[in-house]
Amino acid sequence: MASSHVRSSLLCPNCRKLISGSIDSCPFCGLKNPSSPLKNNPFTRSIGDSDQLVTILISLNVVMFILSVVLIPGKTGFNFSPFSFLSPSSQSLFILGSTGSIPIFQYDRWWTLLTANFLHGGILHLVFNMLAVRQLAPLVIQEFGPYRTISLYILGGIGGFAISAFAGVRLTIGASAALCSLIGALLYYGKARGGVYGQNIFSQIGGWALGIAAFGFLVPGINNWGHGGGILFGVILALLLGYKEKRRENFTHKTIAMTCVTLTVLALLWSCFNAVLFLFVAR
Numbered sequence: 001m002a003s004s005h006v007r008s009s010l011l012c013p014n015c016r017k018l019i020s021g022s023i024d025s026c027p028f029c030g031l032k033n034p035s036s037p038l039k040n041n042p043f044t045r046s047i048g049d050s051d052q053l054v055t056i057l058i059s060l061n062v063v064m065f066i067l068s069v070v071l072i073p074g075k076t077g078f079n080f081s082p083f084s085f086l087s088p089s090s091q092s093l094f095i096l097g098s099t100g101s102i103p104i105f106q107y108d109r110w111w112t113l114l115t116a117n118f119l120h121g122g123i124l125h126l127v128f129n130m131l132a133v134r135q136l137a138p139l140v141i142q143e144f145g146p147y148r149t150i151s152l153y154i155l156g157g158i159g160g161f162a163i164s165a166f167a168g169v170r171l172t173i174g175a176s177a178a179l180c181s182l183i184g185a186l187l188y189y190g191k192a193r194g195g196v197y198g199q200n201i202f203s204q205i206g207g208w209a210l211g212i213a214a215f216g217f218l219v220p221g222i223n224n225w226g227h228g229g230g231i232l233f234g235v236i237l238a239l240l241l242g243y244k245e246k247r248r249e250n251f252t253h254k255t256i257a258m259t260c261v262t263l264t265v266l267a268l269l270w271s272c273f274n275a276v277l278f279l280f281v282a283r
Helices: 002-007 042-048 050-071 090-096 101-106 112-118 123-144 146-166 176-193 195-218 224-241 251-282
Strands: 009-011 018-020
Touching (some): 050 123, 123 146, 123 176, 146 176, 195 224
């Protein structure tokens, strides 16, 4: 009897508590039909697992970086520096979906607001951003849930790049706008929650925000509009979506997140199609 019960048990796709696979709703969070293949499948289980969701985000960035380097490698010549090592060319980044006022307003490439979040200008650019994802995303998932985290990351990146494009930034790439959205969400969370824990979160993440601001003003070529826009959108989205202690993730949160995922996948596939078209037709 015990082995049969174990085989029929599963983790609730919503709250991740161990439940029986034969029940009609989760006794912990109330999710209907938790054993349904539409709710309990490898994709939804990956999203519900913090480590796997972070791994998916990092993997997408790494894959797009490799593709950008292979498509048209950057030319470092004899002036080698760690910042130019393994750098894709500007043409490669444009083909794959760099964003900014030029792609958006001159070429109507609005989909680049999505793809630019997964492109990087060099190996150090990629490594720094992915280390930040590894540090920040688990905390956001813990306090907001996986679906809201997806929306914060993708919509915040779109918002940050949209603001920078309207501000006149001609070309831009990187996960920084999306990361700054996570920072903005955590700043809101820390201030809204209050207490010792909330204040500690606010102080710690405030240090991140100040560090990014200082870095942006000291180092040329940094998209400060994208950073500031990402933080602003993160605060607004966190206010609208709420966090776990105020509101459990619900169907609306999941619908928004799945829409973001679908649009992101379509945009990345379109950028890969452009790369293939360039390799076999344009050349």
